[in-house]
Amino acid sequence: MNARQQPADGALEAVLGHARRWLTVYPERAVPATGSADDAAERLGRQLADHGAPTSEVVDRLVAAVEPGLMASGSGRFYGWVMGGTLPAALAADWLVSVWDQNAGMRDSTPGVVAAEEIAAAWILDVLSLPSDSGVGFVTGATMANFTCLAAARDAVLAERGWDVAQRGLVGSPGVRVLVGEESHGSVELALRYLGLGVPDRIGADEQGRMLPSELESALATAPDMPTVVCLQAGNIHSGAFDPFESLVEMAHRAGAWVHVDGAFGLWAAATPTLAHLTAGLGRADSWATDAHKTLNTPYDCGIAVVSDAARMRASMGIHASYLLTASTVDPYELVPELSRRARGVPVWAALASLGRDGVAELVERLVAAAQAIAQGLGELAGVTVLNDVVYSQVTCACASDAHTRAVFAAILEEGVIMPSLSAWRERVVIRFSVSSWRTGPDDVVATVDAVARALSAVSSRGGEESASSPA
Ligand SMILES: Cc1ncc(COP(=O)(O)O)c(C=O)c1O
Incomplete structure (x- = not known):
């Protein structure tokens, strides 16, 4: 036809x-x-x-x-990776984005969706207490948000040594030292690879995966003149822990470093005063990466890159190479890696409009409360140990041996009532629950703990871990 x-x-x-x-x-x-x-x-x-x-x-x-x-990733009993579901308003807006089929890169030709994205950007800065004049780019996910922010970071620290990356590339430059926490997410390393910055130096962390200030201090002291970027983390994928921003940001800035925060799902803790202790000092960093498709529950693909120096972000991502630009308004394509793209910020506008400020706070608080209730229920089951302090949305647990943990995970998946992830943390095989869906409620918490209890009984009735057919 x-x-x-x-x-x-x-x-x-x-x-x-x-x-x-x-x-x-x-x-x-x-x-x-x-x-x-x-x-x-x-x-x-x-x-x-x-x-x-x-x-x-x-x-x-x-x-x-x-x-x-298809996996039922929108279910209240889905806890795999860190994914989140989709709020109805965000889903509806996402449909319209496809129907409208606008190229959101250009202000003058698609002013309707650009306006919606710019309002969404301002609301994000507001709810996350980030500097209101920051540059905001809507990218595919936190991997590309890390990339976008770290491109600005790389260019800024080299520009301070008189080196213009846009003009001269990286060959022959003074080089950039990147310091990341021992448990930083793999996407940070990937972004650094895309940026030609190689493998970063790892800074020691405590038992929850938080960067140790004493370790950062000694690393910074070893090469004080080197252009340096420090990558911190809001939300460890296993423990949910947050780096101690207050001391780390101050220390890194004193050493002249750029501070980037990967807050793919954790940045949203800043939306509620009840978690202010986790995010204190975070707003003084230089750039932040997050996702809307995780904690905010918009559909894929939606990451958000925020850089406090909007002109620096534009200089790194825009087609113009010069730092000082003459145009009075910024086109959205100048703040992200792509020229043409869907209007992925529109569902962010819709999610925020449907929740309001108190709704965002309530969503985050509800995810954390559900995670804590799951941890409590799991902790009461014989044979399960919760390994992390549940300060946010992540619960990581293990059984007596790695083989037993694998067998219990396989039994959980076989039944299919819930879906956590199998992972490895601090040299143990673990089962991880990431509570990221707006749908997860108290009934799901009960169903989740019951499902784990049934999996434990199924494994023991089959004679323990030896019965596991394969590692899932
Ligand atoms: C802490 C952290 N950073 C970055 C990412 C990458 O996010 P995305 O998959 O949206 O690119 C994730 C994904 O789970 C994450 O948890």
């Missing part, structure tokens, strides 16, 4: 029906995916047909093929 002849309306109605059904069904179905990629590929059809199919048929085929292979 000729693309110009394809009616869209029947397909959109079909999509609405499929969407309504999925939203009703997924909270009740098994949380892990039940179908495999091979099954899905078989149903999708591996060969490209010579002739196209009507749009609604394409939609029906897609749904039938793909749905068994």
